[in-house]
Amino acid sequence: MEIGGIQERVRREEYGDCSFCGGEVKEDRVELDYRYKGKLFIFQNVPAGVCQQCGEKNLTAKVAKENN
Numbered sequence: 001m002e003i004g005g006i007q008e009r010v011r012r013e014e015y016g017d018c019s020f021c022g023g024e025v026k027e028d029r030v031e032l033d034y035r036y037k038g039k040l041f042i043f044q045n046v047p048a049g050v051c052q053q054c055g056e057k058n059l060t061a062k063v064a065k066e067n068n
């Protein structure tokens, strides 16, 4: 998996209001851990929308889909 490819597809305008509390979402770099077939992958500096109000991480639909 290539994080660089994910970054290229993330655009600021894809972040709407927080789906959790409706607060303002700003882009930040976050750390994601992801389990796949019994292995743990940790991705650092992944661009994601972070709610300034509750701290919820809002990945874009495209990125979230890749993590399924």
Ligand SMILES: [Zn+2]
Residues within 6 Å of the ligand: 018, 019, 020, 021, 022, 023, 051, 052, 053, 054, 055, 056
């Ligand atoms: Zn929120």
